[in-house]
Amino acid sequence: MDIENTKAQMRKGILEYCILSILSGNSCYASDIIKGLKEGRVIVVEGTLYPLLTRLKNAGLLSYRWEESQQGPPRKYYELTPDGEKYLGELDGSWSELVESVQLLRKNKTNK
Amino acid sequence: MKITLSINLGGYSFNIDEDAYDELRAYLRKLEQHFAGEESSSEILSDIETRIAEIFRTKLTGYRQVITMQDVNEAVSILGNPEVIGESTGPSAGEKFSTPGYHRMYRDPDNRILGGICSGMGAYWHIEPWIIRVLFFVLTIAGGLGILVYLILWVVLPEARTTAQKIEMKGDPVNIENIKESVKKEVENVRKKMNI
Numbered sequence: 001m002d003i004e005n006t007k008a009q010m011r012k013g014i015l016e017y018c019i020l021s022i023l024s025g026n027s028c029y030a031s032d033i034i035k036g037l038k039e040g041r042v043i044v045v046e047g048t049l050y051p052l053l054t055r056l057k058n059a060g061l062l063s064y065r066w067e068e069s070q071q072g073p074p075r076k077y078y079e080l081t082p083d084g085e086k087y088l089g090e091l092d093g094s095w096s097e098l099v100e101s102v103q104l105l106r107k108n109k110t111n112k
Numbered sequence: 113m114k115i116t117l118s119i120n121l122g123g124y125s126f127n128i129d130e131d132a133y134d135e136l137r138a139y140l141r142k143l144e145q146h147f148a149g150e151e152s153s154s155e156i157l158s159d160i161e162t163r164i165a166e167i168f169r170t171k172l173t174g175y176r177q178v179i180t181m182q183d184v185n186e187a188v189s190i191l192g193n194p195e196v197i198g199e200s201t202g203p204s205a206g207e208k209f210s211t212p213g214y215h216r217m218y219r220d221p222d223n224r225i226l227g228g229i230c231s232g233m234g235a236y237w238h239i240e241p242w243i244i245r246v247l248f249f250v251l252t253i254a255g256g257l258g259i260l261v262y263l264i265l266w267v268v269l270p271e272a273r274t275t276a277q278k279i280e281m282k283g284d285p286v287n288i289e290n291i292k293e294s295v296k297k298e299v300e301n302v303r304k305k306m307n308i
Binding site: 030031044045046047048050051053054055058071072073075076 | 147
C-alpha cells in the first residue's frame with residue numbers, strides 16, 4: 001500500500017466540497033480558489049483544479065462571468081448557482097456525518 | 113545570445129527563449145493529450161494557459177523582459193505534470209479510447225476470395241473461413257440458397273476498413289495497445305509480401 005497515494009485519494013475526495021465551500025457567499029477568481037486550497041494544503045498542483053471547475057460549471061453548480069482587467073485580457077469570475085448552494089448544503093451534512101463517524105471510531109479505539 | 117520567439121499565451125504577449133518555447137509547447141501538448149477524452153477539454157486548456165500567463169507575468173518584473181527555461185519549469189511544477197494532475201472523471205487514460213469489446217461482423221477485405229463474407233464470418237466466430245465456404249457451397253448446390261444468402265450478406269455487411277473495425281471484427285477491445293499491435297502485424301505482412 002502506498003500511503004502517499006492513500007493521502008492523495010483522501011484529498012481528492014474532498015476537493016469538490018472545498019471548492020464549493022470557498023465559493024459559498026463569495027465570488028472569486030480561479031487564482032483565489034487556488035490560494036484557498038493551497039493554504040488548506042488540499043491541493044498539490046494547480047492543474048487539478050481546472051478540469052474540476054469546468055465539470056462543476058457543466059453540472060450547473062457554478063457559473064462565471066468575464067471580468068475586465070486593466071492589465072490584460074478578461075478573467076473568469078466564479079460564483080455558486082442556487083443549485084450549487086443546495087448541493088453544498090447536502091455535502092455539509094454528509095461531511096458532518098463523516099467527521100462524527102470517524103471521531104467515534106477513533107474514540108472507541110483509544111477506549112479499548 | 114539566444115533567439116527568442118514571440119508568443120500569445122492566454123491573450124498576453126511574451127518574448128520567450130527558443131528552448132523555453134520548445135519545453136512549453138511540449139508541456140501544453142502533453143496536457144492536450146491528457147484531457148483529450150474530456151468534454152470541454154479546450155476550455156480546461158485555455159484556463160491553464162491563462163494561469164501560466166499569469167505566472168509568467170509575475171516573473172517579468174524590473175529589468176526582466178524574456179521568459180526563460182527556468183520560468184517554464186517553474187510554471188510546469190506549479191500547474192503539475194499530467195500524471196500528477198490525476199484522473200478527471202471516468203476510466204484511466206489507457207481505457208479512455210477503448211470500446212468495450214464490441215463484436216461486430218464485417219466483411220474482411222484482407223482475406224477475401226470474392227467479397228470477404230466468409231473470412232469476415234470466420235473472424236467473428238473464430239473459425240476457419242474455409243468451413244464457411246464449404247457451407248455456402250453446400251447450400252448453393254442444395255437449391256441455390258447459398259448464393260442468395262451470400263449476395264444478401266455482401267450488400268448488408270460493411271467492409272472492415274479501419275484498423276479499429278478490423279479489431280472489432282474479432283471482438284477484441286479497441287484501445288491503443290491493440291491498435292499498435294494490429295498496425296505492427298500489418299506492416300510485417302506487407303514486408304513479407306514484398307520480401308524486404
